[in-house]
Amino acid sequence: MMLTQLADVARRTGYPVVEVKGWKTRGRPGEMLGVKTITCHHTANGGAPGVYPSLRVVRDGRKGLPGPLAQYGLGRDGTIFVIAAGRCNHAGVSRSSAYTNPYAIGIEAEAVGVPGTESDWPPVQMDAYARLCRALVEEFQAATVADVLGHKESCAPVGRKADPSFNMGAFRNKVFSVDLRKPIANQEVEVSLSPQDIEAIAAAVWSRAETLTATAKEALGTNSPTASMDTLLQFAPAVARLRREVDANDTARTKQIEAVKLQLDRIEAEQTEQRGVLDQTLTAVSPPPAEG
Ligand SMILES: [Zn+2]
16 A cells, blocks of 8 residues: 555645655555554754755665655654655564554654754644644544654663654644644744754763763773773764764854845845936936026
């Protein structure tokens, strides 16, 4: 079964829908056998900026986990990406067969996923998330609001997964109270990383490094700074990634400033042009100088 209605269902939310090329025929080998569960995930993107930087990985998969990884992607600004109509690789080992890939629609929402990350879950994204789940529950009669589950709830063993990083009980209440006939409120969202986000990510990296250092101390039975350094070096890819993200954030800000400057220039040019036209008009309508 290919769920080729997923784009139409997404449009019922009122949020922008992007149909990712080829979605209607995209899926894992093996069929969707029904829809009994809506599984909520987050991408754990490590702080990549933008609306939906995880699109490629959710569509194509990653090493050891072939894509597509979810039927839907959800951007930070509420944009819904329709990625696959077929079965997707998102549930893994689950507590019930009803929660497994053949029966569960996966939504991968863009988020850092480190608790306390300030840029995670802007209201516009949470609203879109709830409306999408509601639209799916209304479309697939076999699923109810109670079947909207976090990956952290559906996985086995419990605790294997931590996503999404918000309270699912409160979220289901929100899904329950959604009225799709009501238009969405106009909301704005800042999608670039804030300095606090960078700090949160840096803190997470640091605490992980500390844990690794402690593990090394335990393993090597030494407080040797060399051993600690070695452990830190094992963590170099994460540090390099953080650096790239900080740089990307800086670049994004610079670009924003440049865009505003360009706009200002354009407005100024327009004003100059208009002033010219006005001057010409005024000259044309002015009475000729009185003859003395
Ligand atoms: Zn997940």
